Amino acid sequence: MATTIGKTFTFAAAHYLSNLPPGHKCARLHGHTYTVTVELTADDLIEPGFVTDFGDLAPFYEYLKVHLDHRLLNDVLDQEPTCELIARHLADWFQRHVEAQIPGRLHALAVAESPTSWARWEVRR
Template identity: 35%
Template sequence: MMQQIYPVTAHPYAYELNKDFHFAAAHYIPSDQAGKCRYVHGHTYFANVTVAGDALDESGFLVNFADLKRLIHDRFDHTTLNDDEVFDDVDPHRFPTTEATARIIAELVQAHLDTLPQHPRCIQVYLRETPSSYVVYRPRQADAGAQR
């Protein structure tokens, strides 16, 4: 079990839910500037997704933990990230870097949250690629408000 302290982001919501999970995946960064990372290699990624909101659903959930696991772990575990349709070998914003992967996780989670009547928001994704390297992605509040 991961027991980690994550960076905290201030928000105005009554509820905050955090889901930890990990997935093993290979990737490569299609750029000559990526050095050794140009070549296929793998990581065990550790992720934390933070969802916040003011209302609970008919089951008393802000969002079901199992849904978050299905969205991310079940999609990416034991895959090559470059093969997934959300990544691209042409657009650098869609290369499977840790930064872009954290943002894409937030986008996938938010797309699911947008279908829920209680309107929760994905406010942070923490993604650790190696024991010494991680990224924190926080969607801009202006973007979150525009998506409502």
Template identity: 35%
Template sequence: MKITQAFTFEAAHRLPRVPETHRCFRMHGHSYRAELALEGPVDPVTGFVIDFFEVEAAFAPLLARLDHHCLNEVEGLENPTAEHIAMWIWQRAKPLLPLLCSVRVYETPQCWAEYQG
């Protein structure tokens, strides 16, 4: 069984490794959506793969480091592309959520990156 929990955060960033003429070179913001997918058996007693409250508690400290921050100033996100944000989340969430099977980060409703470790 696979379950997914979504989180949203607001953050600013700029992409320092694109040409100066690229619009993402300039500081701007996004309303991000991060989806954490977890896969495993359904516990016959609880009926859960994992309680969504456990996922929320595990992700809360990471969310606090992202929400309403300039992502370029977050350690490990000096080049905060959607791809790098997804990997950053994975690397920090996977030890807390062993059933994590993918992280999807949306910059806009039409653009996202998905990382599966």
């Protein structure tokens, strides 16, 4: 049986989706306050009963602040900055830079651009 935890982060950024028709509202430059939720899971808990200490996720928050916060995402990502592709990018970064340093493993990562619109990336193991 596994235990899952979640931690939510936010950052503000602008983007436009260049592959949409010119009249589409998302083809124009606009911004969002993005919400990123990381879900971690573990079969066994570490002392004092954690999947992972939330403080150990600081490198991920630092990445968001330094590389994405108050940026034009089209300039910093090498792909179209849709919620789906941002979620995939962030999950890949998390797995390469954070996951090996913590006891929990990434289960899912969701990116919301508004309270009603989001994308969720999940690990298939």
